[in-house]
Amino acid sequence: MWRRSGESVFGALVLLVLVVEAALLAFLTRGFALRLIGAIPSLRLEATVSWAVSTTALLLVVLVVYVIGYHHLSGIWQRRDLGQLQAWGETWVKVLHGDAPLPQGPLSGPAEEALLALREILHGDEGILLQDMLRDTGLAADLVKRLTSRFLVRRLVALEGLARARLLEAVDPLFVSLDGKEPAVRLLAARAIARTLGGLALGEPDEGRTLRFAASLRRAELPKGVVDEVLLLLEGRAKHLIRDLLRDPPASAALRRAALEALGRLALLDMLPIAAPALTDSDGEVRAAALRAILRIGYIPPDLLPRVAALLRDPLEFVRLHAARAINLVPGKTALDALVECLGDSSWYVRRSAAEALALRGPDGDAVLEEMSRTHEDRFARDMAAQVRADARAQAADRLSGGVRR
């Protein structure tokens, strides 16, 4: 973990060292070149080198003084801030319960931090009260104002603060940041918006903002993983975005996959029909994401079953692997037969996946595995069935012996 102060000043100092040393190098090169053509005497060159030595030594002294000074002071600040943070935490709790008057801004660093930390953990009525406190102390307005600072660090700190504050009035300025040039700013702005909208009570009107968010996400070119994260942070309100990302005109394959991942992780059963076209998407990763969504939700609607079954013969190994896992959600002999077929797949991973799926089906699956370990025409299928049975027995023994499980 890194300290969150001092790096800007040190960065400026490093830049100074860099510039001065580059200038010195140029100066020395010139001196040597002049000496080479006899334009200056050797004493003059020696003086130039002396000068370079003195300047470098001076830079070194400045650097060391800064490092040691910062080291000493940051230790003191850290101890002081810890004490103040605790004191401010107690003060804010008193204010929240009406036992103390509201301190007026501008607030000190520890006071801001303590208030935002409290806002992070308290929800419901107390959360609303804390939002009012953020506004009344001027911190909310201050954080929004800092979004336009020309210093990157200030903007990043403000974005993190707003992500914790979750203030609806900050969403519009955050959209401006989401359209910014700096990737880190876009990422933190997306997170802050998602946390704010995700934290709203489900009854509150928000569709306009959520759809605007979807449009911004399409433009922002955030990595797929960030979009995943944003959709998960939105929780129940992710529906609008997921619908938007999967409908015509479809978003990029990465965004469609992110939408499907979120659909599965948030277990949005009622949105499964929207995922149906993804099962026949031209992009294999999207097909696999749709299967994962189904698997996470744990249910295959009957009308989607033929499409899922068809994916057991997909040309892509990883799609077949997920299809084998998904088909296991279907009760009855149809799924058993399909899994037995997968056991003879050319891919080791699909065979393993099918065997594990069978093992998860309890006594019926185990009986099939036992039979396949003896009778399957493919030697690799027989081996895999035997191996997965043995693994399942070992795991069961672990559980019975009270082994520590992760």
Place this chain on the structure above:
Amino acid sequence: MKAWNICLLLFQQGVLLYFASINLLYAFFAWRGLRAVTIYTRELSALALKDLLERDAYKPVSILVPAYNEQGSIVASVRSFLNLQFPQFEVIVVSDGSTDESVSRMVAAFALVEDDRLVRRAIEHRPELRSFRSLRHPNLTVVEKQNGGKADALNCALNYARFPIVCAVDADSMLDVEALLRATRLFVQDESVVAVGGTIRLLNGARLSQGRVSELRLPSRWIERFQVLEYARAFFTGRAGWSAAGALLIISGAFGLFRRDAVLLVGGYRPDTVGEDMELVMRLHRHFRERKLPYRVLSSPDPICWTEAPADMNTLRKQRNRWQRGLLEALWIHRVMFLNPRYGRLGMIAVPYFWIFEAFSPVVEVLGYVFLVVSFLVGDLFPEFALLFLLLAVLYGMLLSQLAAGIEMLLLSRYDRMRDRVLLFATGFIEFLGYRQLLTWERFVATFQVRAKHGKWGAMNRLGIPLEDHGTLAVAPPKNAPEPAPRPGKA
């Protein structure tokens, strides 16, 4: 001016330009690295990590631990890996033909029983002898195989790995509790990331409590202190800078995370080189660049791995000899990249830099000393001028060390005692009084031993990871551990 004087001046000019270029580049990297730290600390805040964990947004990891005669540290290391804070991971230890008690100690410590797991052999390696699973830790697998070298052991572990991200660590290392969480975050965030290197810091001198580093102190021996500075320079300036420039060529073998499918795609680790870590990263670069596929190789300043540095000169010399040979082997294998615009900034900047400023730096430095002696012997050396010139070189080096040490102080876990901070400054000066020259000589010798010592690692003496507080050492290793078998194949 005499011709000799002109030669002398030209040589001085060349040496000046050479060393100043390295130092300027590293100062530039320190500046870029600081910017990366600034952004990183905000992007990956505790808040962001909490959000991710609460929503199960992570990728499971297989930790691969190749081990050869590590009886002194293996139990403590594996225990530290098993104690990591991460929702889903497995630890795969591969004993690479160990002749000591590594396996039996693990069997006793983790209640291992033999297992006959069926594993897909995606990569070839020397045959396994036995595999074990733990009755206490379902996520621990131990494999015993014939000796084939570190790369071979890693290939075996790769076959056993079940998860999409693999983390290769040394058996004498410990990971920070949040290291996996922070490092895998980069894979979750951006799917094009294929490899992430963490920061390595020295365990020597650290105080441990409950398997974690509780206090950081400078080690007592100078040889270890010098290495503290070397690691700081390498990780806080060098790698951070190359990573920021999108041209990172090295991910340390002591702690590197890879997308398993990407490693399998390029054929796993190459067993016929001692620079298997750098070679793999260069192969990944080539694979993706040649196919014009999007990918990223990153170094991250925060996920930290603690490792034990050699505490005696003999072991250190062997280590540096191996590093130099590994560097040259990896660069030679991928010589097609040198000044090849097809590989972008890697081919045009990073690879030439590693050839000129890393691989050949011991040759240049030794030649400099030779030139100095010859000048003295022919009576053309002006002592004042030579002294000034030498002083300038030392000051440049110290400046660089202080830039790196300055970044280190921004870490919460830093050398906190003022005495250590002052000593660290002194270390930057004292390392020029013999230590640097000795290692330069070892690297110079190694440059000419690449063929003769092909694939040889050399036995390493380790003190073992301190098990408990206040530096109580683990069981001492055998004094004369046998050398691992030479690797098969040719470069």
